[in-house]
């Protein structure tokens with residue numbers, strides 16, 4: 413048994429402030445999406461990679477990904493991350509486990525992938541997360557309302573891994589209810605299904621705003637990642 417991964421790459425990267433989709437920006441001479449897809453191409457438990465892409469970037473993405481043998485399809489995304497993923501989920505062949513992973517997270521570790529896959533087989537729904545490091549407060553109009561108990565707070569990442577049937581049911585139900593979530597687990601939680609956490613690491617950042625590119629360069633340097641020009 414192996415897993416399929418859906419990689420949503422059909423955003424615009426508005427908060428990055430670049431003139432192109434952030435997943436096409438280069439880190440060490442390769443686009444971000446190249447690094448992200450590499451993580452799954454190299455994982456022996458992954459047998460298929462599907463992406464959501466913007467219509468106008470299909471050709472560029474196809475070119476970038478031509479050397480990856482596990483990339484089985486690019487599907488046109490929607491106006492929201494959730495719609496992009498649903499578009500892909502509706503078209504992929506049924507399988508045991510599906511992971512969803514943001515194209516904008518190029519540093520997921522092999523260890524996290526293994527734990528997520530094993531966890532999904534055993535418990536149906538597992539997601540990567542790290543404990544919050546800062547103190548988090550609820551603020552109304554710049555005045556603190558209250559302080560949350562940090563010991564229960566986790567910063568949620570992707571990948572998020574589920575059995576195929578469960579994830580499809582969750583996405584279909586969210587569509588019927590007009591529910592829009594900011595991650596995949598929130599759709600599954602609505603079904604009453606317990607979702608477990610795999611302790612990930614702080615390198616698994618999402619490239620969201622410009623300073624994240626400095627962190628990305630530092631992580632690549634630390635890991636000794638070099639790509640020829």
Ligand SMILES: Nc1ccn([C@@H]2O[C@H](COP(=O)(O)OP(=O)(O)OP(=O)(O)O)[C@@H](O)[C@H]2O)c(=O)n1
Nearest residue numbers: 420421422423424425426427491492493515516
């Ligand atoms: N309609 C959308 C929106 C987002 N994504 C993808 O979902 C991932 C996580 O989303 P986010 O970081 O919010 O990316 P963007 O939507 O591109 O960023 P922004 O909100 O700053 O525009 C990214 O890999 C992005 O390409 C997608 O496939 N389809």
Ligand SMILES: O=P(O)(O)OC[C@@H](O)[C@@H](O)[C@@H](O)CO
Nearest residue numbers: 493514568569570594595618
């Ligand atoms: O809220 P954003 O649009 O930045 O990101 C949406 C998702 O990609 C994000 O919630 C997952 O990566 C989990 O953190």
